[in-house]
Each structure stands twice: as C-alpha cells, then as structure tokens.
Amino acid sequence: MxxxxxxxxxxxxxxxxxxxxxxxxxxxxxRAQTNQLLAGDILKTGQKISNANYTLLMQPDCNLVLYRGPPEANQAIWYSHTNGKGSGCELRLKTDGDLAIHDKDGKRISHSSTNGTIGSYILLLQRDRNIVLYGKPIWDSGTGTVRTPPTTY
The missing domain is CATH 1.20.5 (Single alpha-helices involved in coiled-coils or other helix-helix interfaces)
Known part of the structure; x- marks a missing residue:
C-alpha cells in the first residue's frame, strides 16, 4: 500500500x-544572547542576557550588573554588590525559584531567598529595564519604569 x-x-x-x-x-x-533565564539555567562569568536597550552581565569580579546599552558603554543601572566576593562566579536560576550567585567552588555568595516549591520559573530582562523573576512575581530589581506586568517580553 x-x-x-x-x-x-x-x-x-x-x-x-x-x-x-x-x-x-x-x-x-x-541562552547567552536572549533576555531570559529559565529554571535550571546558568549564566557563567562573561555571559549575559540582553534586549535592545539593556544588558545583564555576570562579570569576572562576581558582580552581576545591569547596563544601559552594552557593558562597554559603562552605564551601570543596578548591581548585586557581590564584586570581589569570589571568582569564576555564575548566576543560577534554580528549579525551586531561588536566584543565586555561586563562586567557582560552588559556594553560594548571594541569593534572592525566593526558594519555594519546584516549578517553572523565568528571569526576564524586560524592555522597561526591570529584571523580574516570574513564577508568581516573587522578586524584581526595582529598576522598572512601568509598574504593571508586561503583556509581551
């Protein structure tokens, strides 16, 4: 047939x-060239998430920094205050919703204290420059200019 x-x-x-x-x-x-991290993703030293106007970079000094434009423009808007606290750091979005910076030995340097139940979480660098951890809105950087949830990312 x-x-x-x-x-x-x-x-x-x-x-x-x-x-x-x-x-x-x-x-x-x-995900180094997108505007998001999903639960289980890792942003290693030198990697970034970005959109047309903003860049979130995991720097070699372990500081996580939000820049207007590319990092080379040196227009920092927000940072994690973790510079000098380790080396070879990475940002991890854990499957329980905790957002954490770990050094090269796996030691946790900083975290968002947003851990809860295992689920689908997403960290977004929005067009309004706000960095938001969604599952339910459980953390944001406070740098947004719009206070309502976006309809598009």
Whole structure:
C-alpha cells in the first residue's frame, strides 16, 4: 500500500521538526544572547542576557550588573554588590525559584531567598529595564519604569 502524498508530507515535516530540536539540544542551547533565564539555567562569568536597550552581565569580579546599552558603554543601572566576593562566579536560576550567585567552588555568595516549591520559573530582562523573576512575581530589581506586568517580553 503506497503512502499518500499528504501522509508523506506530514512524516517529512515531523522528521524535520525533530531534527531541529535534536540539533538545538546538541548545540548546547545557550541562552547567552536572549533576555531570559529559565529554571535550571546558568549564566557563567562573561555571559549575559540582553534586549535592545539593556544588558545583564555576570562579570569576572562576581558582580552581576545591569547596563544601559552594552557593558562597554559603562552605564551601570543596578548591581548585586557581590564584586570581589569570589571568582569564576555564575548566576543560577534554580528549579525551586531561588536566584543565586555561586563562586567557582560552588559556594553560594548571594541569593534572592525566593526558594519555594519546584516549578517553572523565568528571569526576564524586560524592555522597561526591570529584571523580574516570574513564577508568581516573587522578586524584581526595582529598576522598572512601568509598574504593571508586561503583556509581551
């Protein structure tokens, strides 16, 4: 029994979609050029999340800094006050909602104290420059100019 043209197209589409997913996973799925971190993601030293106007950078001195524009413009808006407290630091969004900075040895240097139940959390660098941890709104940087939740990110 011959496969119909429609069935063949459907099967081909499914194969190509699966291939794209697998290739994305193999490529490492780095979020370094997006405006978000998802639960389980890590922002390592030198990595950033950004949008058209703002950049959140995990610096080599362990300070997490929000910049207007690129970091090279040196227009810091907010920082975590963790500079000099370690080296090789990374920002981790844990699956329990806690946002933490750890040094290269895994020692926690700072955290948001927002840990709760395991769930789907997302840290967003919004267009209004506010950095918000969502699951339920459980933390924000207080740097936003708009006080209502965004409809788009």
């Amino acid at each position: 011959a496969m119909s043209s429609l069935s063949f197209r459907h099967a081909s589409f499914c194969f190509m979609a699966a291939a794209v997913v697998v290739l994305g996973l193999l490529a490492g799925g780095s």
